[in-house]
Amino acid sequence: MPGADAAAQAWARITVPYIAQRPVMRRSPDGGVTFPRSSSKGYRYEVAIQPWLPNRPTTVPTFDVHTGTGRLLVLDLDAGRVPAEAAADRAGHVGAVADRAVALIEECGGRALVDRSPSGGAHVYVLWSAPRPFHELRTLARALALRFAPLVDTSPMESGDGQIRGPGAPHKSTGGRLTGFMTLTCSVEEAEAVCSRPCGPRVWEALHVELAAELAELAGGRTVVASHPDAPQAPLDANGEPYRLRRGGRAAIRADLEETARTGVFDRARYVSSSEARQAILSSAAARGWRLEQVRARLTPGGEWAAIAGWWRDDALLTAEWTKAVAFAAPLSDASAKTPAVREVGDSVRGRNTRETEITPPDPQRVPGHRHSLMTCARRPQPSRSAEEGRVRDLYFVKPGGWGGTQVRSPAPWQAREYQRIRTWWQAVRIVERLLELEWGGKGLVYRALLRAFGAAAQMSGSTVVEFGTRQLAYMAGGIDHTTVARALQQLRQGPYALIDLVQEARGVRADVYQLVVPDAVAADAAWRSWRAGRIEALHPCFRVLGLPAAFAYEALAGGALTASELSTAALLPRSTAYDALRTLAEHGLAERTADGRWRRGDADLDAVAAATGADDLAAAQLDGHRRDRREWHAFLGIVHDPGRATGSRAHRPVAAPDGRRRPGRRRPGASVRRLAPPWLKPPPRTRPITEADLPRPKEVDVGLAELHQQYAAADALSQRPSLPPDVAAAIRDDLAVIAADEDRLHAERHAYEVELQALRQARDERTRPAAQARTTGRT
Incomplete structure (x- = not known):
């Protein structure tokens, strides 16, 4: 054939x-x-x-x-x-x-x-x-x-x-x-x-x-990567630059703007200067799904848009105007188009100042609560003082050696690198969980829940450095006891697959500070970006009742419908445990079976399930206990006064005010306050039996040791022992000489101390004798 x-x-x-x-x-x-x-x-x-x-x-x-x-x-x-x-x-x-x-x-x-x-x-x-x-x-x-x-x-x-x-x-x-x-x-x-x-x-x-x-459409309209509160209201590409999603990929920009980009000649009847023309080109590209790296490729020497490359004095201005173009190209249904983001300004391209970065930032006194954007526009109404009071944020930084020899002050852009490091760490977590599944054994569920709490904490703080106490982590990990969290932290920061590192121990009211770490052994594999919809979520309170296996099964169903066997692999659960978890989720409407035998997430609300099962009450009780421990700790440190713990202190007794009401007294400077340690801070009771080492030594033992010391103190006794080597005898003799010298020195110091103490007593008696005689004469 x-x-x-x-x-x-x-x-x-x-x-x-x-x-x-x-x-x-x-x-x-x-x-x-x-x-x-x-x-x-x-x-x-x-x-x-x-x-x-x-x-x-x-x-x-x-x-x-x-x-x-x-x-x-x-x-x-x-x-x-x-x-x-x-x-x-x-x-x-x-x-x-x-x-x-x-x-x-x-x-x-x-x-x-x-x-x-x-x-x-x-x-x-x-x-x-x-x-x-x-x-x-x-x-x-x-x-x-x-x-x-x-x-x-x-x-x-x-x-x-x-x-x-x-x-x-x-x-x-x-x-x-x-x-x-x-x-x-x-x-x-x-x-x-x-x-x-x-x-x-x-x-x-x-x-x-x-x-x-397309990935956002598959995720039900959610973005494929979690957003940060300070990030622009748009997805970010691999370089951390914002761009607009477009079904079907990048499309060609408007024909007249394409001609302008190729030749550098623009319609002066429509655009006053090149600033307006270049912003129109960027806005058209942003609206058609372009990314900044694609624009940069066109502007390189020899590129298709090399004729207009000189319209931007540096890459910083190009980046600033691109962010503005992305915000302007937002669809009308996007909330960011109605509510300006931190970097969004202006109602139209032609109404914006795009010639240069502002040298002088807006006056905070004139614009109260102004959240600075990349460029300002007089046409946009400024927020009122009553609505925006107290929200002034200085997002400027001084760029040394700026344009024209001046110190150019330009807006400090949000840096996506920190968030990208969090996502890389999250990918490393997924890899390490599979590598250490057998080694962790039954404790693996606790470790995995705690790692999700760390990921959620890092996202909330926007940093790979996390300063959350064990109680807060325990609350976020599904109701685990804080003592269990403390032991788990020691395990997770040890070995070649350590995912966290203790960088600063707790002191006072500050908790331990941990750094998220990507192990070297999985660094190459962790470079594969994790593109899962939504944020890194801590465990919902409802799983305090439903159990940790149900939590991980519910998490695995976020990627779409799975068979029970596939879910067992995705959630790292034994086959029987996966079936039990699916049964539990199905009973509460959190999972449902499709016509082809797969499982997917149900329509039930997690908060409603938590209220129905009483899990929200358990979470509230745990939170109240943590707050009570915090109050006791603060009272012990003297930061917050607890009347029930220092009622015997005279400095805190209420005193009468001139109007007859009682008011708390002020503590005098230097006055001591009786502070009791919280019950959970007291040392644990003795758990081992008392041995001879804990008892005082009998007197006869001391007498025997003294006799033995006198026997070996004489040089003749040492020389009469033929079995003792000469070097050992010399070493013992030197040690005994040092001991004798120390005893003589201590005896001399003790004698000098007693003499000095006697002199101080005599001086005190001489000072007080005339006053005592005067009091005696007065009484007589």
Whole structure:
């Protein structure tokens, strides 16, 4: 058959070593219609993979079902899904979409393979350098399906048991004859070169940035990365720069603005100066899904927009105006378009001052509560004093060596690097949890809950340095006792996989300060950015009653519907524990089963479940206990006066006011206050039995030791012992001399002390004798 030799080469050199995620293959019993694992009678169609070309339609697995991971992302472009308007050339339309998919991967820095089927369909393969969890690859495949809809069939990536015909595999058979093979669009040597250099974390991250709009749609409208309170009201790309999501990816800017960007010539009837023209170009690019790095690439020497590169004096101004353009390009339904963010100003591009960064910041006295933006605009009404009093924030910093020799004061932009480090640490947590699952054993649930509390604390503080007390961490970790948290912290900061580091111990009212740490052993794997929807959440109070396994099962269902087996792998729970957790979630409406047997999150509200189960009362009781401990500790430190703990102090007794009412007295400077330690701070009772070491030594033992000392103090006694080596005897003699000298010195010091004490007493008596005699004479 024509092409059989090339197909055999592709099967042996590409599919077997690279595409197959397990060393097995499935042979179709019906000519390529279905690919079951076995028949109803027990005949197995899944066998060990062989390097020679199969004689019937065969598939290979897209995931490792045992580990729940895979290194392959495949797009199945089905010719039967071609729209009606392109039905005249189905193969051509499929090929054009495949080229667009490959161009997208290459734009993100990656590499992809394409093979074509005799029916006109195609497969696009992307290999990764590290195994990725099943649900992450499935989510990415769904996002690509939205981008290239409706051609992509996500069936091969929808299950941990997914299958795909690899390059060289027989396609279908009709009447006992094969219809053809899956044919590579490049040579086998080129395909081997692509497979030998799989895509890394940078490609993974860039691809998620490119598909951010589709990923947000899959997440129900939520952004694919958690936002920080001080961040711009827009998603951030891999470089920490804001941009606007756009379904379908980047589009071309307006034609007249594109012409201006290429030539540097703008319509002066429409734009007063180049400032307005350049801001219009940035706003058009931002509204059409561009990112700042793509704009910079056009402005480089030799780039398509090199003619206008000189319109920005430096990259700082370009960054500032881009942030402003992103804020201006917000859709009307976006809340950030109605309520200006920290960096959003102006109602229109033409009404803004875009010529230069302000040298003088706005006067806080003239604009009370003004939250400085990148540029100011006189047309925007300033907030009133009553609404914004007390909210002045100085976001300026002085840029040394500024433009024209002046000290330019420009707004200090929000730095996304700290938050990105938190997300990298969160990815490292996921890796370490899997590595230490068996070592942690039964304590693993507590450790994992505590790590989520640390992640939530880092997000709340916007820093990788966390200063939360054990009681607050215990509250955020689902009601764990604070003493258990203290022991768990010691474990988590030890060993080669330590995820936290104690940088400063607690003192006074300040808690221990911890630094989030990415272990060196997993630093390379943690570079894969974690693109999970929403924030890093601490455990909800309702799981105090439902249990920690239910909490982690509920967390795993955030990525989409899973089978019980897949959830067990994703949540790191034993199979039986996963079933019990799903049953518990289903009883309270937090999980429901789909028609195809998978599980997904239910519609029940966590707060309502907490109120129904009484978990909110348990959380409130724990919080009250923590507050009571804090009050006692503060009273012990003398920071807050506790009347019930120092009633005997005269300095705090209430005194009468002139109007007859009682008022608390003021403590005199230097007056002592009786402060009792909190009950939980007292030392624990003795738990070990009393031994002889704890008892006083008997007198006869002291007498025996004294006699022995006198016996060995004489030099003659030492010389009469032939078994004692001369060097040992000399050492003992020197030690005894030192002891004798110390005793003489102590005796002399004690005598001098007594003499001095007697002299002080005589001086005191001489001073007090005349007064005593006077009192005696007066009485007589």
